């Protein structure tokens with residue numbers, strides 16, 4: 001019997017993750033190993049992996065170790081690396097609390113998009129300081145079948161194209177990534193959100209995520225949608241001087257996004273640890289071949 005490796009399953013509004021605690025960064029989590037873990041038939045299953053590493057033990061996070069003890073080494077389910085995962089940070093914080101590494105309240109987590117401040121509330125919700133959005137210039141178009149829409153290019157540390165549509169069904173089956181143009185707008189790929197209105201400052205989305213396909217929720221995507229909606233609605237906090245709060249319904253639940261006049265964006269939503277277990281190191285090695 002080979003070494004057994006501990007894992008947990010968690011989700012944030014049904015964006016689900018395989019959590020792999022590895023404080024000393026001892027595991028060689030190759031893209032193939034991540035894809036094997038995320039395989040919903042032959043593996044554990046998930047939209048991505050949250051590799052839990054002490055910041056001081058990871059070359060990409062050592063510089064943040066004085067500000068954040070833990071580094072979220074996030075991987076998409078296809079094995080690719082992404083700069084940031086908003087639902088992932090909430091679940092990561094919940095794991096740190098579950099494992100006894102932190103109490104509730106305030107903590108900081110290192111990510112590839114910098115150190116994020118997190119608050120674990122007593123009511124179970126987790127709030128993440130997501131930083132501010134960048135809005136690259138240039139028109140972008142996304143298409144599904146015969147339909148095309150203008151999209152807002154929003155970067156939350158990772159790239160998003162936000163399209164406002166009349167009906168979320170117009171996004172089709174989202175089995176493949178919708179075509180976008182110009183290709184140069186997103187040289188490293190893109191997460192594409194389709195958005196409808198549900199009421200004043202209340203929207204709903206579907207999303208095709210880079211490296212994961214259609215997911216039940218995308219935290220950075222919900223932030224990108226709130227930012228795009230505020231620019232559309234004339235509620236841009238940098239212009240009005242007042243915070244803009246949007247309720248964003250995702251297929252897996254509800255997120256609340258507040259953008260402040262200084263540009264800082266906060267996202268609040270649930271985070272749940274569903275199960276924990278072990279897998280055989282030999283299994284992963286063979287599955288990842």
Ligand SMILES: N[C@H](CCC[C@H](N)C(=O)O)C(=O)O
Nearest residue numbers: 082085086087158210219220
């Ligand atoms: N697929 C995304 C990363 C995960 C984002 C999403 N799960 C979130 O909660 O922000 C990307 O490649 O940029």
